Amino acid sequence: MNFIITTPLYYVNDKPHLGSVYTTIICDSIARYKRLRGEKVIFITGVDEHGLKIQRTAINNGVSPKEHCDEISDIFKKNWLEWNISFNKFIRTTSQEHEKVVHEFYEKVKSSNDIYMGEQKGWYCVGCEEFKDNPDNSPSYKCPIHKKNLEWKNETNLFFRLSKYQETIEELIQDPEFIEPKERRNEIINFVSKGLKDFSISRTNLDWGIRVPDHLNHTFYVWFDALLGYVSAISSVDKSSSLDISIKSGWPANLHIIGKDILRFHAIYWPAMLISAGMKPPQKILGHGFLTREGQKMGKSLGNVLDPEILLKKYGEESVRWYLLKDISLGSDGDFQNRRFVDIINNDLANTIGNLLNRTTSMSRKWFNNQTPSISEKNNNEIITLSNKSINNYLTYFDMYKIDKASNEILNFAINVNLYLNKKEPWSLIKDDNNINEVKLIIYNVLEATRIIGTLIKPILPEFSIKILFQLGENDIGNTDWLERLQWGLLPESRDLPKPIPIISKLDYE
Numbered sequence: 001m002n003f004i005i006t007t008p009l010y011y012v013n014d015k016p017h018l019g020s021v022y023t024t025i026i027c028d029s030i031a032r033y034k035r036l037r038g039e040k041v042i043f044i045t046g047v048d049e050h051g052l053k054i055q056r057t058a059i060n061n062g063v064s065p066k067e068h069c070d071e072i073s074d075i076f077k078k079n080w081l082e083w084n085i086s087f088n089k090f091i092r093t094t095s096q097e098h099e100k101v102v103h104e105f106y107e108k109v110k111s112s113n114d115i116y117m118g119e120q121k122g123w124y125c126v127g128c129e130e131f132k133d134n135p136d137n138s139p140s141y142k143c144p145i146h147k148k149n150l151e152w153k154n155e156t157n158l159f160f161r162l163s164k165y166q167e168t169i170e171e172l173i174q175d176p177e178f179i180e181p182k183e184r185r186n187e188i189i190n191f192v193s194k195g196l197k198d199f200s201i202s203r204t205n206l207d208w209g210i211r212v213p214d215h216l217n218h219t220f221y222v223w224f225d226a227l228l229g230y231v232s233a234i235s236s237v238d239k240s241s242s243l244d245i246s247i248k249s250g251w252p253a254n255l256h257i258i259g260k261d262i263l264r265f266h267a268i269y270w271p272a273m274l275i276s277a278g279m280k281p282p283q284k285i286l287g288h289g290f291l292t293r294e295g296q297k298m299g300k301s302l303g304n305v306l307d308p309e310i311l312l313k314k315y316g317e318e319s320v321r322w323y324l325l326k327d328i329s330l331g332s333d334g335d336f337q338n339r340r341f342v343d344i345i346n347n348d349l350a351n352t353i354g355n356l357l358n359r360t361t362s363m364s365r366k367w368f369n370n371q372t373p374s375i376s377e378k379n380n381n382e383i384i385t386l387s388n389k390s391i392n393n394y395l396t397y398f399d400m401y402k403i404d405k406a407s408n409e410i411l412n413f414a415i416n417v418n419l420y421l422n423k424k425e426p427w428s429l430i431k432d433d434n435n436i437n438e439v440k441l442i443i444y445n446v447l448e449a450t451r452i453i454g455t456l457i458k459p460i461l462p463e464f465s466i467k468i469l470f471q472l473g474e475n476d477i478g479n480t481d482w483l484e485r486l487q488w489g490l491l492p493e494s495r496d497l498p499k500p501i502p503i504i505s506k507l508d509y510e
């Protein structure tokens with residue numbers, strides 16, 4: 001069966017920010033890992049293009065909403081290609097395929113008697129596209145997130161009977177696998193325990209949205225429409241997209257990766273909507289933390305927003321990937337610090353891994369005729385034990401989506417191999433011909449360890465992996481037999497080694 005993983009469908013009010021890059025990199029790394037483990041992956045990303053905020057942004061920019069969405073959607077797609085993101089589907093919520101699925105879905109929810117016409121009164125945040133629960137507590141009527149004035153709305157809207165699913169949702173979120181991390185799950189349990197209220201799923205006086213078929217002066221509420229993008233994306237290849245094709249292609253999603261700010265929509269509204277339509281809820285929702293910069297919240301008003309495009313141009317995508325995936329525990333908040341970033345790339349990738357590979361292939365070429373050494377006994381020594389332990393831990397962590405821990409397993413293995421090399425000092429042993437077999441074994445062990453490191457790092461840093469393996473005379477063979485290739489001793493003896501070149505350049509402080 002397919003493994004379906006999604007990023008959120010990003011709101012096109014602006015080009016991708018560092019937070020969207022972070023989410024997408026996490027998904028990419030998990031998608032690559034699953035493919036290496038032999039699963040057929042559908043990796044979905046895309047854009048959420050409707051709603052009042054988009055309509056207003058477009059008007060402010062002097063273009064039509066459609067023109068605005070076309071432009072920003074292209075930027076997103078182009079960005080993900082530049083970041084080497086291996087998505088399989090890119091869904092736009094303004095596409096006809098999507099609209100068709102929204103209509104089909106609406107009919108199913110309606111036939112479950114979960115739609116009714118009601119009065120919607122309250123304070124609305126256009127930035128959140130959400131009614132705020134209790135603005136009475138906020139004397140200034142401002143959104144606590146956007147710090148902008150809320151707008152009073154009084155409309156007759158279509159409502160979804162969320163309250164009917166109180167018990168169903170309570171049961172669903174009891175499963176510790178459903179929402180991660182634990183703190184996020186507790187927030188949701190707490191929210192649900194206060195009682196779920198029906199929510200409006202349509203807007204009047206808003207043109208930029210999908211029309212409700214039986215109430216043409218209404219458009220669908222942007223969240224009702226956007227969440228369905230996960231479903232329509234699956235069947236969006238052929239123009240004959242439909243709910244049924246999506247279900248047959250493997251719905252439910254195995255994993256939604258989102259920022260913690262949109263957890264409520266994904267963990268409560270979305271499963272209830274799906275169940276109402278007779279569909280299965282997603283299997284897991286993982287809410288990652290927020291990124292700060294040098295300990296400060298990033299914001300336009302603070303003038304400290306870190307532009308991911310600048311990072312990409314300056315450092316390349318894989319350095320940024322390593323920092324975000326290895327240094328931030330998935331689920332916790334993370335901080336981007338420039339000095340720390342430079343230190344981590346130089347220490348981990350350039351010194352610990354790059355240098356280990358470079359100096360060992362150099363020694364091997366110098367002493368063994370530009371080849372890997374030939375050895376008599378390679379199956380019993382401390383490095384094998386270490387390697388197997390690191391591999392097992394790595395797989396366990398990755399299966400739990402603890403990518404930072406998996407990355408650190410690779411790094412610690414490399415640190416230990418460096419220690420082994422420094423302790424054994426083959427450069428001293430080689431001076432005495434009697435030590436030749438021992439030197440051969442040491443060099444083989446270190447080279448084989450770097451082959452394992454290069455193989456393990458593939459889902460995290462795909463290009464870096466290819467570069468490591470190339471230095472050992474290995475060609476990239478894609479996703480086949482990845483697990484088998486982690487077995488010790490597969491590096492051929494007396495194999496020609498290419499001339500060593502540095503696989504990553506060191507970074508300078510700004």
Ligand SMILES: [Zn+2]
Nearest residue numbers: 125128143146
């Ligand atoms: Zn807001």
